[in-house]
Structure formats: C-alpha cells, structure tokens
Amino acid sequence: MLLHFYKMTGAGNDFVMVDNRDESLSSVLDKETIEALCDRRFGIGADGLIAVESSQGKGGAVRMRYYNSDGGEAEMCGNGARCFGNFAAALLRHDRTKPLPFETMAGIVTASFREDGNVTVNLTEPHSLQLFVLNADHVVGTDVHFLNTGVPHAVAFLDSLEDADIVNMGAYLRYHDSFSPKGTNANFAEVLSPRHIAIRTYERGVEDETLACGTGMTASALIHAVLTDAPSPIKVDVAGGDTLEVGFTRTGDHFTNVTLTGPADLVFEGDIEV
Numbered sequence: 051m052l053l054h055f056y057k058m059t060g061a062g063n064d065f066v067m068v069d070n071r072d073e074s075l076s077s078v079l080d081k082e083t084i085e086a087l088c089d090r091r092f093g094i095g096a097d098g099l100i101a102v103e104s105s106q107g108k109g110g111a112v113r114m115r116y117y118n119s120d121g122g123e124a125e126m127c128g129n130g131a132r133c134f135g136n137f138a139a140a141l142l143r144h145d146r147t148k149p150l151p152f153e154t155m156a157g158i159v160t161a162s163f164r165e166d167g168n169v170t171v172n173l174t175e176p177h178s179l180q181l182f183v184l185n186a187d188h189v190v191g192t193d194v195h196f197l198n199t200g201v202p203h204a205v206a207f208l209d210s211l212e213d214a215d216i217v218n219m220g221a222y223l224r225y226h227d228s229f230s231p232k233g234t235n236a237n238f239a240e241v242l243s244p245r246h247i248a249i250r251t252y253e254r255g256v257e258d259e260t261l262a263c264g265t266g267m268t269a270s271a272l273i274h275a276v277l278t279d280a281p282s283p284i285k286v287d288v289a290g291g292d293t294l295e296v297g298f299t300r301t302g303d304h305f306t307n308v309t310l311t312g313p314a315d316l317v318f319e320g321d322i323e324v
C-alpha cells in the first residue's frame with residue numbers, strides 16, 4: 051500500500067509522522083516496517099515514527115504513539131510531542147490560540163502554540179529521581195544521576211562536551227545493570243552558566259547520539275536545578291544547534307508544571323510503498 055507521511059524535525063530530532071486515526075495503518079506499522087521507514091539509507095530516515103491515533107477517552111483530543119527507529123514503542127518523546135502538537139493541530143484544524151491536550155503512554159501532554167512558531171509542551175510529572183545513582187569514574191569520569199521524564203534518563207555533568215565520546219559512554223550507561231531491564235537514555239551535560247546548560251544524548255532505541263532529546267534535556271535541566279538550586283527557566287543548547295527552554299515549579303526534589311519549549315518544523319511530505 052502507499053503510505054502518505056510527513057517528515058518533521060524537533061531541533062534536529064526527526065520523525066516520520068503518519069495519520070492513523072482510522073486505524074488503516076495498524077496492520078502495516080509493525081516493528082520491521084517502522085525500522086525500514088526510519089532507515090537513513092534505505093528508507094525515509096528518522097530517529098522515530100509518530101502516529102496520530104484516535105483518543106482512548108482519557109482526556110486527549112487524540113493519542114500519540116511513539117516508536118524509536120529500532121521499531122520499539124516508547125512511552126514518550128519530548129521533541130516528538132512538540133511535532134505531534136503541530137501535526138495534530140493541522141489535522142484537526144485546531145484553534146492554535148488554545149492548548150491541545152493529547153494522550154500518551156506516559157499520560158496527558160498538552161501542546162501550546164507560541165506566536166514565534168515555537169511549541170510548548172507540558173510534560174507528565176517527572177519521577178524516580180536518584181542523585182549519584184552510579185559512580186562511573188572509570189568510563190564517564192564522574193557520577194551519574196537518574197530521572198524519569200516520561201522515559202528513563204541517566205545524566206552526567208562533564209567539564210566539556212566537545213570531545214566527549216558520546217557513543218561509547220552512552221552505550222555503557224544505556225545498558226548498565228543499574229538501569230536494567232528497560233535500560234535508559236544517556237545524557238551528558240555541560241554547565242555554561244547558572245541557568246544555561248548544553249547537552250548531548252545517546253538515545254535508547256536509536257542506539258546512537260541524536261541531535262536533540264526533549265525528555266533528556268528536560269531531565270538534565272531538572273537535575274541541574276536540584277544540584278545547584280537554579281530557578282526556572284533553564285536554557286538548553288542541543289547538538290543540532292538550537293537552544294530550547296525548560297520551565298518548572300520545584301519543591302525540593304519534586305517537580306510540577308514541567309514545560310519544554312522549542313521548534314517543531316515540517317521538512318517535507320511524501321508517499322512511500324509499504
């Protein structure tokens with residue numbers, strides 16, 4: 051069958067977007083097909099695939115299904131959620147002066163549309179914070195922290211990201227026993243100033259560095275806030291060259307009103323035989 055798709059990018063983290071509200075694609079969107087569509091040489095090429103599905107009656111206008119480029123489904127994707135917001139708003143002809151709530155495996159996420167073209171998503175409440183969960187001196191050269199921002203994230207603060215061996219250090223943390231059996235994404239952050247960090251991320255299910263990771267930059271910014279008492283918002287420079295913004299309300303180790311603001315752009319659309 052011919053699949054109509056939209057290619058979007060959220061600060062360099064890129065996605066194949068499809069409309070599956072009528073469930074006509076459910077039979078073809080299996081692990082192998084998603085992996086083939088995300089392949090950068092033999093397919094469209096993307097870090098993941100995002101399907102718009104009809105609401106399950108849990109409070110969202112529609113439902114977001116997120117799949118990593120290895121074809122495995124994940125609970126949430128921060129950059130993907132911003133792209134989903136723009137994509138679903140277009141499909142639904144949604145009034146962009148109003149927020150758009152949608153369902154994810156991690157819970158309800160709401161997209162708001164800013165006049166500068168950026169999209170803000172209110173993420174689900176972070177949980178399972180563990181500071182200094184792992185001493186990785188011999189591989190990463192420092193301690194590692196952990197926070198789940200819809201999906202699991204390990205975070206290490208380095209003096210410099212420029213020459214960091216993200217793939218090897220990232221794979222080490224991604225598969226470390228401390229985070230089994232589901233594993234984790236691995237984020238490496240550098241503090242640029244009290245309210246400004248840079249990050250590079252090795253993503254679970256992509257099994258490589260991506261140019262941005264929304265839930266990863268959020269986890270990194272929130273852990274930075276706990277460690278340094280930095281107030282909201284925190285700016286985050288990502289490998290793709292964009293600077294995004296993480297907002298939050300913090301009481302000790304507990305976060306509410308967590309937001310991620312950044313770009314969510316259409317690159318092209320097309321048809322592909324599946």
Ligand SMILES: N[C@H](CCC[C@H](N)C(=O)O)C(=O)O
Pocket residue numbers: 063118124126127128129130201202235253254255256262263264265266
């Ligand atoms: N690879 C992640 C999901 C996508 C996260 C990332 N692309 C984001 O923007 O949050 C995982 O399997 O946990």
